[in-house]
Amino acid sequence: DGGITQSPKYLFRKEGQNVTLSCEQNLNHDAMYWYRQDPGQGLRLIYYSQIVNDFQKGDIAEGYSVSREKKESFPLTVTSAQKNPTAFYLCASSMITGAPSHNEQFFGPGTRLTVL
Amino acid sequence: GDSVTQMEGPVTLSEEAFLTINCTYTATGYPSLFWYVQYPGEGLQLLLKATKADDKGSNKGFEATYRKETTSFHLEKGSVQVSDSAVYFCALSLDSNYQLIWGAGTKLIIKP
Numbered sequence: 001d002g003g004i005t006q007s008p009k010y011l012f013r014k015e016g017q018n019v020t021l022s023c024e025q026n027l028n029h030d031a032m033y034w035y036r037q038d039p040g041q042g043l044r045l046i047y048y049s050q051i052v053n054d055f056q057k058g059d060i061a062e063g064y065s066v067s068r069e070k071k072e073s074f075p076l077t078v079t080s081a082q083k084n085p086t087a088f089y090l091c092a093s094s095m096i097t098g099a100p101s102h103n104e105q106f107f108g109p110g111t112r113l114t115v116l
Numbered sequence: 117g118d119s120v121t122q123m124e125g126p127v128t129l130s131e132e133a134f135l136t137i138n139c140t141y142t143a144t145g146y147p148s149l150f151w152y153v154q155y156p157g158e159g160l161q162l163l164l165k166a167t168k169a170d171d172k173g174s175n176k177g178f179e180a181t182y183r184k185e186t187t188s189f190h191l192e193k194g195s196v197q198v199s200d201s202a203v204y205f206c207a208l209s210l211d212s213n214y215q216l217i218w219g220a221g222t223k224l225i226i227k228p
Contacts, residue, residue, distance in 0.1 A: 004159075031214050042205065042220040043160075050214060090159055096214050099167075103209040104150065105216055107159035 002027045004108035006091050011113045013078075013085075021076045021111045023091035032074035033092040033105065036060060043090065049074055050096055078113065086115045118143045122206050122219035129196055130227050137191040137222050139180075139206035147208040149173075149182055149189040150216065154203045163191075163204070201226045 004025045013019045025032065034046040045058030049068040063082025068074055074093075078085045089112075092105040123138040141147065148167045152160040164173030169184035178193045189206060206219040 006159075033215075040223075043218045045215065048215065092160075094214065099148075103148065103214050103216065104162055104165065105160075107161070109159045110157075112157075 004091060004093055004106055006089075006108035006111050008111060009109065011111055013113065013115055015115055016080045018077055018079050019113065021078070021089055021091075021113070023074045023076065023108060025072055025074075025091075025093040025106075025108075027093055027106060028071070029093035029106070030071070030096045031094045032068070033094075034058075034064070034066065034074070034076045035090040035092065037088045037090060037110075046076065046089075085113055088112050118147075118208065118210060118217050120206050120208055120217055120219035122204075122222050125203075125221070125223035126225050127222060128225045128227065131198055132195045133226075135191070135193040135196045135200075135224070137204055137206075137224070139189045139191065139219060141187050141189065141206075141208050143187075143208055143210060143217075145210055147210050149180070150207045150209065151178070151180055151189070151191050152205040152207060154205065154221070156202070160205065196224075196226050198226045198228055200224060 007022045031050045033048040035043040044060050047066045049055035065077045090110045091108040094105045119142045121140050150165045151163040153163045154160045164175045166173040166182035172181045180189050180191045203221045203223045205221045207216040
């Protein structure tokens with residue numbers, strides 16, 4: 001089955017620790033995205049990548065870092081510099097074509113991060 | 117700038133009621149429009165989409181029509197079920213980049 005996997009589903013970390021969230025896709029999509037979702041709120045873009053070894057900051061990149069060494073993988077590191085990291089993190093991917101209708105994003109199941 | 121505005125929730129309805137969730141947008145050019153649904157504790161799923169004016173997207177009994185004259189893409193369903201309880205997001209996509217611009221989401225609660 002094609003899709004996006006995120007692991008782990010739940011993650012706990014102590015204050016001051018870095019933690020890495022995994023995102024893998026087997027849809028052969030070029031673009032991948034990380035979003036943060038807080039309770040009762042919409043999605044905020046953290047980082048996105050349209051090609052291997054290249055990525056761009058989104059609206060709330062401070063305190064986060066990413067890498068894109070392989071097309072199918074886009075891990076997100078939440079660093080100790082992120083002041084309020086407790087949230088639900090969603091990874092997505094999409095094709096890149098000339099038509100915006102093809103920009104449908106496919107989402108993973110999410111990782112819920114709790115800082116203790 | 118480009119933006120999407122959704123009606124605030126939560127929207128609470130009884131089973132079999134008619135549903136409308138309003139979505140309006142501001143965009144330069146000719147966006148594609150999307151509705152996504154998020155069930156509790158899960159990621160988002162595409163519900164329906166429309167790529168040009170007057171197109172109607174439909175799926176699982178939900179419909180939305182791309183109205184350029186009113187810059188709207190309201191989500192409707194004739195008879196809701198308890199299983200439709202979720203958060204619904206409206207979004208648009210432009211030619212200029214490959215990002216989606218998201219509305220804030222509308223929580224829908226259906227009571228039996």
